[in-house]
Amino acid sequence: MKVLVTGHGGFALGMAAASRMIVGDQELIDWLPFEEGTNLSDYQAQIAARVERHGEEGLLILTDFKGGTPFNVSMLLSQGHPQVAVLAGTNLAMILEAIDQAPTASSVTDLADHLVVIGRQGLLKGVLQARN
Amino acid sequence: MKVLVTGHGGFALGMAAASRMIVGDQELIDWLPFEEGTNLSDYQAQIAARVERHGEEGLLILTDFKGGTPFNVSMLLSQGHPQVAVLAGTNLAMILEAIDQAPTASSVTDLADHLVVIGRQGLLKGVLQARN
Numbered sequence: 001m002k003v004l005v006t007g008h009g010g011f012a013l014g015m016a017a018a019s020r021m022i023v024g025d026q027e028l029i030d031w032l033p034f035e036e037g038t039n040l041s042d043y044q045a046q047i048a049a050r051v052e053r054h055g056e057e058g059l060l061i062l063t064d065f066k067g068g069t070p071f072n073v074s075m076l077l078s079q080g081h082p083q084v085a086v087l088a089g090t091n092l093a094m095i096l097e098a099i100d101q102a103p104t105a106s107s108v109t110d111l112a113d114h115l116v117v118i119g120r121q122g123l124l125k126g127v128l129q130a131r132n
Numbered sequence: 133m134k135v136l137v138t139g140h141g142g143f144a145l146g147m148a149a150a151s152r153m154i155v156g157d158q159e160l161i162d163w164l165p166f167e168e169g170t171n172l173s174d175y176q177a178q179i180a181a182r183v184e185r186h187g188e189e190g191l192l193i194l195t196d197f198k199g200g201t202p203f204n205v206s207m208l209l210s211q212g213h214p215q216v217a218v219l220a221g222t223n224l225a226m227i228l229e230a231i232d233q234a235p236t237a238s239s240v241t242d243l244a245d246h247l248v249v250i251g252r253q254g255l256l257k258g259v260l261q262a263r264n
Contacts, residue, residue, distance in 0.1 A: 003182050010154040011224060014146010018196060021141040021168050036153050064150060064224040066254050075258045089255030091223040092143065092196040112257050120252045123221030125244050126207045 001108060002054040003098050005090065006032040006047070006074070007064030018080040019095050026099050034070050043069070056079040060098065062090040062115075085112035092112050093122030133240060134186040135230050138164040138179070138194030138206070151227050159233050166202050175201070179209050187213040190240040192220040192230065194247075205230065217244035225254030 006010045006029070012031040019026065030050065034043050051059060058105040061078070063071040066088035085108045097118045098111070105111035138163045139142045146161040151158065162182065166175050183191060193210070195203040198220035210216040219226070229250045230243070237243035 005225065008150040010142065010146035010149030012146075014142035014149070015142075017146070018140040022200070023183030065257070066256065067229065068154070071258065075260065078258075079260055086258040087256065088258060089223045089225050089251065091221045091255070092139065093198070093221050094255075096197065113163070114254060115154075116257055119221065119223075119255045122249060123223070123226075123251045123255065124198065124219070125248055126198070126203065126218040126220060128207065128212075129213055 001058035001060065001102050001105060001111070002030060002061065003028055003060045003102055004030045004032060004050055005062045005095060006034060006070045007090070008034055008068060008070065009036060012063045015092060015095055016088070018092055019099065023096065023099055028099060028102055029095070034065070040069070044073050047073050051077050051081055051084055055084055058083040060100065060102070060108050060111055061086045062094065063088050065089055083108050085109055087112055087115060089119065091119050091123060094119040133190035133192065133234050133237060133243070134162060134182070135160055135192045135194065135234055136162045136164060136182055137194045138166060138202045139222070140166055140200060140202065141168060143196045147222070147224060149225055151231065155228065155231055156212055156261060160231060160234055161227070172201070172239055176205050176209070179205050183209050183216055187216055192217040192234070192240050192244055193218045193228065194230065195220050197221055215240050217241055219244055219247060221251065223251050223255060228249040
């Protein structure tokens with residue numbers, strides 16, 4: 001199984017640098033920026049190539065937000081590939097969990113569902129509590 | 133009200149570049165990296181200065197993940213400042229919503245609660261659906 005992180009501007013490379021600082025380099029993850037000025041058909045071809053390459057073994061695509069070009073392109077190109085899943089709203093907790101879980105996950109769909117739960121659980125307001 | 137985005141490595145500047153590509157430059161948001169090799173007490177002083185400066189008018193701190201240094205430092209320094217709120221698990225949907233809502237939000241607490249909902253709603257698995 002392969003994991004692809006993609007989003008606008010510096011999203012993917014920023015997430016790459018953050019996760020590298022925490023858990024070191026990860027061969028597992030492919031970081032693909034959709035930079036300003038990128039030709040849309042070039043970007044589509046880059047996603048399509050990854051779907052073709054990993055569509056059978058499994059490809060989990062983590063995108064920045066629902067409705068953006070990285071999400072929309074990934075959704076479109078994942079059609080007909082049941083072993084490709086696309087998530088939106090990616091946060092760093094999900095990426096760290098993907099790095100930890102992807103090597104042993106049973107399927108892309110299971111990992112995707114799990115990451116939605118982990119991502120939402122880790123998305124919270126900090127509350128200071130006194131201990132007894 | 134001021135919004136501060138901070139996290140490990142390139143998290144903050146990556147999010148800055150991504151949101152700039154989508155909605156342009158934003159004076160409202162202050163992007164503070166916690167880079168590898170940063171002296172912890174320097175970083176603490178940077179957060180403390182922002183809490184002092186904006187603690188009365190309101191400061192919302194968006195951090196990369198619960199339990200990391202940016203979250204922990206921000207939580208510690210927000211003690212005793214009811215108009216400072218700290219979120220973990222920040223995704224790009226939350227930052228875009230903060231840019232949209234912060235100028236008119238009634239309080240930091242209300243905006244923080246709202247962003248948790250928006251962030252979780254935007255964190256999802258894409259599903260292709262046929263239309264009738």
